[in-house]
Amino acid sequence: MIELIKQPWPWYIAGPIIGLMVPLSLIIANKRFGVSSSLRHICAACVPANIEFFRYNWKSELWSLFFVGGILIGGFLSDRWLIGSDDIAISEKTVAGLRGLGITDFTGFMPREIFSWEHLLSFQGILIIAIGGFMVGFGARWANGCTSGHAITGLSDFQIGSLVAVIGFFIGGLFITYFIYPIIF
Amino acid sequence: MKNIKYLILGILFGIILTKSEVISWFRIQEMFRFESIHMYGIIGLAIVVGAVSIFLIRKYDVKTFYGEKIYIEKRPYNRAAIYGGIIFGLGWAFTGACPGPLFALVGNGYGIITVSLVFALIGTWVYGYFQHRLPH
Numbered sequence: 001m002i003e004l005i006k007q008p009w010p011w012y013i014a015g016p017i018i019g020l021m022v023p024l025s026l027i028i029a030n031k032r033f034g035v036s037s038s039l040r041h042i043c044a045a046c047v048p049a050n051i052e053f054f055r056y057n058w059k060s061e062l063w064s065l066f067f068v069g070g071i072l073i074g075g076f077l078s079d080r081w082l083i084g085s086d087d088i089a090i091s092e093k094t095v096a097g098l099r100g101l102g103i104t105d106f107t108g109f110m111p112r113e114i115f116s117w118e119h120l121l122s123f124q125g126i127l128i129i130a131i132g133g134f135m136v137g138f139g140a141r142w143a144n145g146c147t148s149g150h151a152i153t154g155l156s157d158f159q160i161g162s163l164v165a166v167i168g169f170f171i172g173g174l175f176i177t178y179f180i181y182p183i184i185f
Numbered sequence: 186m187k188n189i190k191y192l193i194l195g196i197l198f199g200i201i202l203t204k205s206e207v208i209s210w211f212r213i214q215e216m217f218r219f220e221s222i223h224m225y226g227i228i229g230l231a232i233v234v235g236a237v238s239i240f241l242i243r244k245y246d247v248k249t250f251y252g253e254k255i256y257i258e259k260r261p262y263n264r265a266a267i268y269g270g271i272i273f274g275l276g277w278a279f280t281g282a283c284p285g286p287l288f289a290l291v292g293n294g295y296g297i298i299t300v301s302l303v304f305a306l307i308g309t310w311v312y313g314y315f316q317h318r319l320p321h
Binding site for chain 1: 188189190191192193194195196197198199200201202203204205206207208209210211212213214215216217218220221222223224226227228229230231232233234235236238239241242247249250251253255256257258259260261262263265266267268269270271272273274275276277278279280281282283284285287288289290291292293294295296297298300301302303304305306307308309310311312313314316317319
């Protein structure tokens with residue numbers, strides 16, 4: 001069993017399990033399944049600064065902080081005990097395309113040429129690691145949700161606002177992929 | 186101690202995100218290049234399972250563990266969805282990670298992602314600060 005879990009999980013196994021998060025969050029917590037609101041609760045708990053957006057009883061949302069704490073622990077446990085091999089079977093076209101941008105290291109979950117402490121203060125490092133992170137947080141709150149809240153929960157409930165947000169995610173993502181990455185590498 | 190179940194749910198989600206390679210920057214690039222079914226299959230099937238679950242919950246009026254009626258908050262269409270969505274998409278293609286994977290990656294030992302996570306918190310805070318001056 002554990003040997004089976006150690007293999008990479010195919011999309012047709014992983015997708016339905018992720019989908020089960022929707023009813024589990026509803027039945028256990030009566031909450032929309034979503035991750036990014038945890039970032040708001042952390043701000044409200046740590047640096048509310050008397051801003052209206054952060055003035056609410058964040059303690060009633062503690063479940064969300066336990067949830068993201070669990071995600072972190074789940075990542076740790078996977079890395080420690082459930083990783084079979086380091087190589088991710090990305091399509092050859094993507095590998096070729098990324099090689100064209102100058103990426104050579106395809107081991108692990110992200111290219112070390114970009115995601116490392118030595119490169120953090122380079123132009124690409126600041127843009128991709130720091131400004132990218134800023135936009136994930138800022139955009140998710142402005143759009144009132146991220147991949148889990150909009151693409152999975154919202155679309156599962158056929159909500160038009162979520163469909164619009166997901167179209168936005170792709171407009172942004174495709175712009176970086178096709179116009180910005182070829183320029184900055 | 187009631188929060189322990191959310192912790193367990195989170196651990197499960199962290200393992201799924203890691204084992205399904207959703208946390209991989211390469212997988213996200215592959216998705217935006219339309220070169221594999223991997224991410225589309227995962228998100229698509231997750232939506233199918235989510236939609237069937239919501240249908241069944243409504244049809245049979247399934248209650249929560251505590252016997253409460255289940256309520257799914259609506260997110261209306263507004264300009265914030267498109268503007269915020271685009272900015273989120275820019276960040277997603279850069280970091281290769283949405284909020285769940287940011288936490289899972291830190292757990293997987295990618296310490297550098299703590300920087301992205303801190304900046305995601307700063308982004309959230311800055312949104313809160315400017316909320317009333319942004320179109321919604």
